[in-house]
Amino acid sequence: MLSGEARMGAKDMRAERDRFVAFAFSAADLMLEVSGDGLITFASGAARLIAGCEAEGLVGQKFAELIDDGDRHFLMNLLGGLAVGGRIEPVTVRLLQADGTAGAICILGGCCLPRQDGRYYITLSNARLPLAETALANKRDYQTGLLAAEDFETLAGDRLKLARELGSEVKLTLIEIVGLKELVDSLPPDESESLMGDVGALIRAKSISGDTAGLIDTEKYGILHANSIDQEAVAAQVRELIKQSGVPAAEDAAKGVGVRGATLDLHQKAMSDEDAASAMAFAVDRFASEGAAAFALHSTEESLKALLQKTVSRVRALRSAVSGRKFDLVFQPIVRLDTRTLHHYEALSRFEDGGSPFETIRLAEGVHMIGEFDLAVVHRVVELLSERRRQGEILDVAVNLSGHSLESSVFMAALREILADDPGLRKQLIFEITESTQITNLVHAANAVRQLRDDGHSVCLDDFGAGAASFPYLQALEVDYVKIDGAYVKALQSAGQMRDQAILKGMVWLCKELGIGTVAEMVETEDQARLLLDFGIDYGQGYLFGYPEPVPQMEPLRLDDKPGNHRKPGDVKLKR
Structure with missing residues (x-):
């Protein structure tokens, strides 16, 4: 028979045990003891909620078989590297149900205590946090x-x-x-x-x-x-x-x-x-x-x-420049090569600090601000088109859109909203899709391009031939124009020109077969312009035809010059 003191000691031990059990269950739904060779030797808690079976049914199973294939290698490496006395910081894992289907997303913790023959003590809690669910859904x-x-x-x-x-x-x-x-x-x-x-x-x-x-x-x-x-x-x-x-x-x-x-x-x-x-x-x-x-x-x-x-x-x-529109636009003409008449202008960005526009755009893409910047430029160009229209003039202007922007449904909704009150301007606003960063979802991008064209915009694929993605883009995106990268134009009269000319001719032939207009950029000499026209390229852009200027330097069409209040390509002669 136990003495009163012994009975009190046993009671205290049970209370201490119950206290630790209560603490454990307040922090976890399921507790497991796993042997050094990976077998579950003890299980207690809400096993049916977590693993889809009773706790007794887990005993004798391999712990690794509870873990989804995508997380198993990671978790077993984590356990394998756990030193005696070490602790696993909480990690997010997905379990497998008893029938092999995907199970609960859990927060897992664990430790390996001294003098326990290398056993692991693991806790699992059902992850109800959105971040945890998002992590494994990615x-x-x-x-x-x-x-x-x-x-x-x-x-x-x-x-x-x-x-x-x-x-x-x-x-x-x-x-x-x-x-x-x-x-x-x-x-x-x-x-x-x-x-x-x-x-x-x-x-x-x-x-x-x-x-x-x-x-x-x-x-x-x-x-x-x-x-x-x-x-x-x-x-x-x-x-x-x-x-x-x-x-x-x-x-x-x-x-x-x-x-x-x-x-x-x-x-x-x-x-x-x-x-x-x-x-x-x-x-x-x-x-x-x-x-x-x-x-x-x-x-x-x-x-x-x-x-x-x-x-x-x-x-x-950059954030200040975008929010306060602290940037300028300059306009460079794009002309028909056969008649030297204006087709449209391209709006190019310039920044107050004099920094490289290319580097600034790369920064905007890198910090996910490119959508805001693209919308700010569109706002400025639409204001210009509206003002010129009120003055009785029509301008066609191309604005650059990043591939990142094109993939965003939020951006596309905001872009369409800008012209909701004056849909007549859509035919005057052309969009050039830039290839400074690769488009990752061509299906979304193709839908966006189709939506823009259905709204009345023309769409141009910029820097064609500059990157490995150019031809997949051309296959996926139904565009009106392709702007051929200036490197091909520069190489026309350099050593090894026959090879570059053959590639250029091939691109032009492909575009004509697809019914796509072609634009050559960086045209600086009459010899280049003549060769490009001979190759069948439709339009040219470069210092030969005009430098980027704060105010367009070609006379736009007057509203009373043509019926329908909109000109056809080639109607406007270059100022000389």
Whole structure:
């Protein structure tokens, strides 16, 4: 028989046990004990809600079989790297139901305690947070399990904003693994699959909640992570993975597979949430397009801070220019090559700080402000067209639209709203689709182009032939005109001109077969103009016909010159 003191001791122990159980269930829906060899040895909690079966039915199962294929490699790598006494920060995973179908989205945590024979103690909670659901609904790379670039930017931006609101310090690390693709291609399929899975699992494990890591581009990766994560340690771990494949891995790519990284501190107090998100988006965009060269990945922390501060300063200046319309427009004529008569003008942007328009547009695309800027330019041009019409004159003007803008349904709705009160101006407003950034959703873009043409606008595909995407664009987008990249015009009279001429003639023939008008840009000499006309190109643009000017330098059509209040191409003669 127990003494009174022993009974009190046992009662206290039960109370302590019950208290810990209560704490555990307040933080989790299901608790699992998993042996070192991966078998579930204990389960308690809302197993039917989480796993689709009773808790007793989980005992004896392999823990890995509870996890969805897309998260299994990542999670087992995470557990495999967990040291005794270590803890898994909460990560988002999807489970499998007993019948193999997709199960609940869960927040998973865990630890490996001392003196427990290597067992893992894992908690699972049903994720009811929109961010968690969004994270697993996003597009992922099938080899690494990492987010696709666009989804990474979006989700990382949301997590960055939340972290800053909570006062958490987060950083963006960009890692380039030079030569990884060549290595993977040289390995047997099972080894290459395993290596890419390990690389993805390692990078994902360093991110916030396991879901703010992305594949930015081939061999380029991004991680939004806690302040405690060290970029050099991550790079060293990647190098170790590469070495396990039997290939040298070093900072210098010339000595093997090169692993390089840069980290940007996004918690600087001088930055607003909006500035921080813009800086991150711009950094990711530059890293994708230019790689290590854009960030001087071996530079010091101070130079990286300077880069970030410069980016924030440029973003603020751009935001001010867009919101206050602190930019100018100049107009360059586009003429018929056969008659030298005006067809239309192109509106080109110039900025008060004298900065490169191309770099400014790239910045706007990188920080997702290009839609606002495109709309601001359209507003200015529509105001000009309306004013000239009130004066009894008709102008046709082309405005550049970024491929990013074209893919946005919100942008398209706002664009159509601008002309809702004066639909008659639509025939005077031409849109040139630029190729400074690649269009990722050609179906959306094709629908947008079709909508613009149905509204009465003409559409031109700019810089044709400059990028690998030009011909897919031409196949997908039903446009009225194609503007051939100026590099082909410049090469007309240079060494090796026969090859360039053959390519140019081929592009012109293709456009004529499709019933598409052709425009040549950067025309500066009469010899160039004559050759282009001989090749069958319809229109020309360049210094030969007119410099960009604040006020159009060709006399527009008067409303009383032609019936129908709108001219036909070629009706207006060039001022001499």
